[in-house]
Amino acid sequence: MLWLCLRFARLPLEVFTHSQPECTQPIVIIEQHRVHCCNAHAEDMGVKIRSSWATACTLCPDARAIERVPAQEQKALQSLALWCYQFTSAVSVEAPDKLLLELQGSLAMFGGLHALLLCIQQGVHAQGYSLATGLAPTPKAASLMSYSKVQASNYINSSGLGLVPEKFTALLNALPVSTLNTSEQIIAKLCRTGFESLSDVLHLPYAAAGKRYGKAFVLYLQQILGEVSDPQSTICLPESFTESLHFMQGITETEALLFPMQRLLSLLCIYLRVRQLHCTTFTCLFEHQSGQDKTQIQTLKLDFSRPQNNLKHFMVLLGIKLENFTITAPVESITLQANKLCRAEQASATLFPGFGLAADDSTLRLLFDKLSARLGTNAMYGLCMQDSHIPEYAWQTQPVLHPASQHKRPVPYQIKTGQRPIWLLNKPLPLQCRRHQLYWHGKLELIEDTERLEGNWWHKPVQRDYFVARREDGTCCWIFQDRLTRHWFIQGLFG
Amino acid sequence: MYAELHTLSNFTFLRGASRPDELVQRAAELGYSAMALTDECSLAGVVKAYVACKHHAVKLIIGSEFTFEEGSKLVLIAPDKAAYGELSTFISLGRRRSNKGEYKLRLDDLRFGIKRCLGIWLPEIDNPEKSGARLCELLPQGLWLGVELIRKGSDQQRYLNLYKLAKKLNLPMVACGDVHMHTPKRKILQDTLSAIRLNTSVNKLGCLLQSNSEQYLRPISKLKNIYPQALLDESVRISERCNFSLDELRYCYPKELVPEGHTPQRYLRQLVEHGAHLRWPEKIPGPVLALIEKELLLIEEMQYEYYFLTVYDLVQFARDKKILCQGRGSAANSVVCYCLFITEISPTRISLLFERFISKEREEPPDIDVDFEHERREEVIQYIYKKYTRERAAIAATVITYRARSAVRDVGKALDLDPLFVDQLAKSLAWWDRNSDLKKRFEEHKVQDREQLFAQLVQEILGFPRHLSQHVGGFIISEGPVNQLVPVENASMPDRTVIQWDKEDIEALGLLKVDVLALGMLTTIRKCLTEIGLYSNAVPDIQSIPEEDHATWEMLCRADSVGVFQIESRAQMSMLPRLRPVCFYDLVIEIAIVRPGPIQGNMVHPFLKRRSGIEPISYPNDEIKSVLERTMGVPIFQEQVIKLAMVAAGFSGGEADKLRRAMASWGKNGNLLQFENKLVQGMLKRGYKEDFAHRLFEQIKGFGGYGFPESHSASFALLAYISAWMKCHHPAAFLCAILNSQPMGFYSPSQLVQDARRHAITVEPVDINISDWDHKLEAVQAAIKAGVQPSVRLGFRLVKGFGKASALRIMKEREAQAFNNLLDLSRRAQLNKGEMESLANASAFTSFSAHRYQAHWQVLGIEETRPLLSDTESSSQHSLADGVYLPPPLPQQDMLADYQSTGLTIKKHPMEFLRSCENARKELKRCKRHTDLQHLNNGRFVTIAGLVTGRQRPGSASGVLFLTLEDETGNTNIVVWKSVQVRFRQSLLASKLLLVKGVMECKNEVIHVVMGEALDLSYLLDDLAVRSRDFH
Incomplete structure (x- = not known):
């Protein structure tokens, strides 16, 4: 058995920068107010790992600070694991930042350790990640060796199919005690007993060590040395494919989308190959921020008449589709989804995409489908209430064909408001005012009390006095006077 | 006419958006006849409103708003003193049952608790009749239905409903406003406060915000359009029934302090006479007797006897239990305090100025602060609780308000800015960097539209109260139960309660307050006396320490003052060899002279110039000479400023004290100008030249305004002298005592031990079979016989x-x-x-x-x-x-x-290792050490390296940074000018071990190195546990 450990030392940082490695801004990753990781530009300014965020701020005020996102690191690690599947089927994840590959079976196919290592290193670098490698006969030893300052290629033997034992042992023994993957208390205890490097620890009598540091620790040592077996659990491949790329500086031109799309599509192809599947359609979601809080998504869907798994094919069709596609705002992330997959030979059945409607609503569904086919999907919508005093924000449309979004908090019904009309106009329409008399296709007469509504000063201030007015022909209207401009408008009609 | 009976100030934390004084002022401007301040279950703001009402023509009514568990909302107001007592007790009841910051009240509590207060019921929307009926039954003495019309739509309908309800329950109606702010412009702030209170951002609050900004003090003309006249008149009628003022709370002193058959005056006089005989066993000097008379007369006139008697009682208790204590501050100006053994400054040592302590014009009771040994202060506190019981003694509150950093954080969060961005903004106000280009930062984060709002809100919220916290040592003691004077609530410390007023409020109302403070050095002194007692009975107490000891003065002139009270800091050590104290009064000046102000940096104090003969001393006449002679003609102390105003410009004692106060706050308001005129006019009348008068005023402004009170400086000088004497003659006992009293003082145990070892004290390591918990002296007898100092054995506490x-x-x-x-x-x-x-x-x-x-x-x-x-x-x-x-x-x-x-070592110093190890950096090998610097000439280029143990940037010293580098021979001061700081920013900020190249300066035996270059060698240290203390 021969294990290779891939350690992604800067993963917390590179999950943000890997798609745009040429970024020149200093970037600092923060966890619990301490610097966890930073890029070379920040290091140049004197920022150090484990220093406090306040110190980093003072040394490098231009630094872009990002809170660490472990979930994103895990996803990236999974995606890298998937990518490694092309080299061997024995891939396991050692959280938070390592992958373990068992290579014995793949050596022949890839032409020896040197070639294989080179291939892997180049592939990882191309994806924008930095890498440290370690080789060993056991997975835990390989994990440790990834911390060695000496590169793995230096202790591969002349045949290229194994390691040089003396060199390997010497390097392993030289590693400091702090690299051991055990609790901080145990490492502290080891240091206080004067143990500095692994050579001091690996050859302690097991009984004595167990008494002092626990049986689990002794087991760990034995697994490092290969005296006890250490089975690894290999990764499971997901059922469908979803991968994303994030960009710190948004992409503004359509042509610039091709390169990252190609990366995503090649990952898709690896996945399809490994699972022996083809896909009939995939969807690209382009996400961008517009103003505060809102993310807008532009979708691009590609359908194929026959199931495919060919990268070239994907790229050609994508290129054609992108010609007619315009980006409305700088794209901050791209997600590729492929969940309609099938075996190579069968043609996929035309599934009717589920839109969250109940199964027994079949006649309704049919009606919606016909209408959307005739008028377009955006021509239909429903209404819902949002939590706000200002009427145009309180009343929102929602598309009928997508599941209703959950409110963060139920709208409090006990709030006493004035009357509300049935029909709210899209936009308030101005009224005419001639000689103290209001007109909107007829004279208006105020009948009910004022209701004063104010708010939204953090975005666009609203200050209005609302009235109910009756028109000559009997229609009741909901009108207001804008206190800032002193103009009159109508906003709704009562039944 | 109208009286607003339902107002919330910002003391309803995070709901009210205006200060009590803003509300009062606005009400007066609008012509309201009265205003009731009715914060929610609290009277925390009423004193501030009361003080404001003295300057504005509007009557203040005290009240409070409550929301009961059953859901009813009620405002209670107090028409007279008994009702006020009920209200205060009622609030305490609700607060004491709950966690800090909350309250729990049921309608039933009204049955026995409230018999005299008047109530205004604010009916709920659904089914109000039931609770209305209940309240009618519970408040037969006066209940109204409050009508609040604030344009929420269907105001008319609401009014009709309330009218019917009032008719049904047979209740009179009154108009009120549910006021949360004094002007509608504060709505934005009010929304922000709501967001902070609910821990979210404004845009997510939705309907939880108020829908409009009508809840402010509205002009009467507007009110006339909204409410029927009868309801407005009713508010005035209610207000006319209320005639309680907070002045009625004065003079409730604990009677037991005066024994049977005595009056307070007679008893105090008796105690003072007894004490005077103890202080002057031979004969009491004539001038002292005169002073005593003068003071006692004023005390009697102002009825302040109880203040002295209360503190006297505490001090007696402490002395009985052998707890060291000493009065501080302006109280040391009083001979009466000296005779009562509250302070230790005799009128023969410095000239006392009673007016600095009490005066007729001040209208404030005396503020007597007493320091106790910090480890035994709790015993004194328990004595107070025991003697007066928890019902009659309570701790004053401190109002925690919004400062710059907390304001930025909370407002940023409310405006939904990115948390790390907000963090960055908050930290860039930090002590090192004061420039923050707000606009640019907002642009970078794509939120430039919010920058104005942000800046505005932060400004508005600064100084707003956030919550109440326990004061360090201020106690209020009263004759009757405290909770009838002011509500008592739970503090966060278990078993501790706190009143809702702070020290200022207590003073403004003239209530009895004592301050029980803690001082680490008193503990050290007592422990040192105990240690000395192991081998000598020459020093059983402080009084047996010889005054004016020559060796002690010599030691201080050498700036050998690590561990000595008040004069051990870097700034003090630079001043000592220049000022060269050789008598007690020199020390009094030394302590007062090293203060923030224009004296920092390289500017030499004119006092020093005159002392060394560089500047000539002259006085225009004998009057001024009598005041300034003791400080060579330079006004240093606050008392001198006061005396000058009295003597040269004819101010009365009290007026002169006002001048002194105006100077202390002269940056903050414009009071000073009126005083300048008065001073100059007064001096002109007495024959001084105008030019001289203006110059004197400038001098006073420049130094006197920053100065200490002489009495305070003298009290501290006493302790400084005692600790210096102990360090000089009994260094081992002193080291032991000061280590056993940690944490305190300017230096860490590591630095104290190093200093002691340099003075030939042997320090022995912790040993399982020898050490105790405390550090202790060892081999005492043998050492004394041999004529050397005993060793100090380190204890397990380390x-x-x-x-x-x-x-x-x-x-x-x-x-x-x-x-x-x-x-x-x-x-x-x-x-x-x-x-x-x-x-x-x-x-x-x-x-x-x-x-x-x-x-x-x-x-x-x-x-x-x-x-x-x-x-x-x-x-x-x-x-x-x-x-x-x-x-x-x-x-x-x-x-x-x-x-x-253990945080220290008694083996070789890290620097020694670094220099002597085989692959030592050659720069380190060539470095000078601290002791080497003594033998070098002024102006010489040197290289020196050490652990960075101090970084200080006094705000006023034109941006100069002071570093302290510690090596195996001592501590070197490094001066870094602004231009150099910029080049070596990284090293200066974060380095633990620094190598400095620069020029040595030596003046009057004070050595500095002015830095030219620096090299960060922290990597040589790995994880050494010596941390640098950053000041300022």
Whole structure:
């Protein structure tokens, strides 16, 4: 058995920068107010790992600070694991930042350790990640060796199919005690007993060590040395494919989308190959921020008449589709989804995409489908209430064909408001005012009390006095006077 | 006319958006006849409103708003003193039952609690009748239905409903406004406060925000359009029934302080006379007798006897229990206090100025602060609770308000800005960097539209109260139960309660307050006396310390003052060799002169110039000479400023004190100008030249305004002298005492020990069979015989991870028999593995094991066996090693481990190691050490390196930074000018070990190195546990 450990030392940082490695801004990753990781530009300014965020701020005020996102690191690690599947089927994840590959079976196919290592290193670098490698006969030893300052290629033997034992042992023994993957208390205890490097620890009598540091620790040592077996659990491949790329500086031109799309599509192809599947359609979601809080998504869907798994094919069709596609705002992330997959030979059945409607609503569904086919999907919508005093924000449309979004908090019904009309106009329409008399296709007469509504000063201030007015022909209207401009408008009609 | 009866101020924390004084002022401007301040279950803001009402023509009514568990909302107002007492007790009831910051009240509580207060009911929307009926029954003395019309739509309908309800329940109606702010412009702030209170951002609050900004103090003309006249008139009618003023709370002093058959005046006089005889056993000097008379007369006139009697009682208690204590501050200006043994400054040592302490014009009761030994202050506090009971004594509150950083954080969060961005903004106000380009930062984060709002809100919210907290030592003591004077609520410390008013409020109302403060140096002094008592009976108490000891003055002139009270800081050490104190009064000046102000940096104080003869001294006449002679013609003390105004410009004592106060706040308001005119006019009338008068005023402004009170400086000078004398003559006992009183003072234990060792004190390491919990003197008799200082044995308290209880067990077991080995120790003293490890790491087991690594290995091998087997030692010391013998640590590893486990080392200093090791950097080898600098000339280029143990940037010293570098021979001061700081910013900010190249400056034996270049060598240290203390 021969294990290779891939350690992604800067993963917390590179999950943000890997798609745009040429970024020149200093970037600092923060966890619990301490610097966890930073890029070379920040290091140049004197920022150090484990220093406090306040110190980093003072040394490098231009630094872009990002809170660490472990979930994103895990996803990236999974995606890298998937990518490694092309080299061997024995891939396991050692959280938070390592992958373990068992290579014995793949050596022949890839032409020896040197070639294989080179291939892997180049592939990882191309994806924008930095890498440290370690080789060993056991997975835990390989994990440790990834911390060695000496590169793995230096202790591969002349045949290229194994390691040089003396060199390997010497390097392993030289590693400091702090690299051991055990609790901080145990490492502290080891240091206080004067143990500095692994050579001091690996050859302690097991009984004595167990008494002092626990049986689990002794087991760990034995697994490092290969005296006890250490089975690894290999990764499971997901059922469908979803991968994303994030960009710190948004992409503004359509042509610039091709390169990252190609990366995503090649990952898709690896996945399809490994699972022996083809896909009939995939969807690209382009996400961008517009103003505060809102993310807008532009979708691009590609359908194929026959199931495919060919990268070239994907790229050609994508290129054609992108010609007619315009980006409305700088794209901050791209997600590729492929969940309609099938075996190579069968043609996929035309599934009717589920839109969250109940199964027994079949006649309704049919009606919606016909209408959307005739008028377009955006021509239909429903209404819902949002939590706000200002009427145009309180009343929102929602598309009928997508599941209703959950409110963060139920709208409090006990709030006493004035009357509300049935029909709210899209936009308030101005009224005419001639000689103290209001007109909107007829004279208006105020009948009910004022209701004063104010708010939204953090975005666009609203200050209005609302009235109910009756028109000559009997229609009741909901009108207001804008206190800032002193103009009159109508906003709704009562039944 | 109208009276607003339902107002919330910002003391309803995070709901009200205006200060009490803003509300009062606005109400007066609008012509309201009265305003009731009705914060929610609180009277925290009423005193501030009361003070404001003195300057505005509007009547203040005291009240409070409550929301009961059943859902009803009620405002209670107090028409008279008894009703006020009810209200205060009622609030206390609600607060005491709940956690800090909350309250719980049921309608039933009204039955017995409220019989005189008037109530205004604010009916709920659904089914109000039931609670309305209940309230009618519970408040027969006066209940109204409050009508609040604030344009929420359907106001008319609402009014009709309320009218019907009032008719049904037969209640009169009154108009009120549910006022949350004094102007509608504060709505934005009010929304922000709501967001902060609900821990979210404004845009997510939705309908939880108020829908409009009508809840402000509205003009009467507007109100006339909204409410029927009858309802407005009713508010005035209610207000006319209320005639309670907070002045009625004065003069409720605890009567038991005066024994039967005496009046307070007679009793006080008796005590003072008795004390005077103790102070002057031979004969009381004539001038002193005159002063005593003068003071007693004023005390009697202002009826302040109880203040003195209360503090006298506390001080007597402390002296009985041998707790060292001393009055501080302006109280030391009083001979009466001296005779009562409250202060220790005799009128013969400095000239006292009673007017600085009490005067007729001040209208404030005396503020007598007393310092007690910090470790025993709790005993004094318990005595107060016991004597007056918890009903009559309570701790004053401190109002925690919004400062710059908290304001930025909370407003940023409310505006939904990115949390890390907000963090960055908050931190860039930090002490190092004061420039923050707000606009640019907002642009970078794509939120430029919010920058104006942000800046505006932060400005508005600064100074707003956030919550109440317990004051450090201020107690209010009253004759009757405190909760009838002011509501009492739960503090966050368990078993502690706090009143809703702070020190200012208490003073404004003239209530009795005492301050029980803690001072670490008093503990040190007492402990030192105890240690000295082990080998000498020459110094049983402070009074037996000889005054004006020559050796002590010499020591201070050399700036050898590490550990000495008040004069041990870097700034003080630079001043001592220049000022060269040789008598008590010099010390009084020394302490007062080193203050923030224009004197920092390189500017030389004119006092020094005159003392050294550079500047001539002259006085225009004898009057001024009598005031300024003792400070060479330069006004240094606040008392001199006051006396000058009296003597040269004819101010009365009280007016002169006002001038002094105006100076203390002259940056903040424009009071000073009126005084300038008066002073100049007064001086002109007395024949001084105008030019001289203006110059004198400038001088006063420049130095007197920043100065200490002379009395305060003198009280501190006493303690400084005592501690200096002890350090000079009994350094081992002093070291022991000061280490046992940590944490306190300017220096860490590591620095104190290093200083002592440089003075030839031997310090012995922690040893399991010798050390106690406290540090102690060793081999005392032998040392005294040989004429040297005893050694100091370090105690277990120094060991990290080791507690007092375990140390006491060790000491007890050891009395029977010393410990033989590790097992013996762990069994008999019942120490767990963690504690054994801590001791092993601190190298306490050198008598059992070869070295700390082996000790640690052996300790880890101890099995926690059953007690039955304790006799048959199944594993001996030998087998504890399990056959493993570890090599000893290298000396530098040993030293580092010392720092990690105890915070100090008595082996070689890290710098010594770094210099002498084989692959030492050549720059380090060529460096000078601190002692070498003495032999070099002024202006010489030097290279010096050391651990960075101090960074200081006094705000007014034109941006100069002071660094302290510690090496094995001492501490060197490095001066870094602004231009140099910019080049070496990184190193200066974060370095732990710095190499400095620069020019040495030596003036009057004070040595600095002015930095030209710096090299950060922190990497040489790894994890040394010496941290630098950053000031300012």
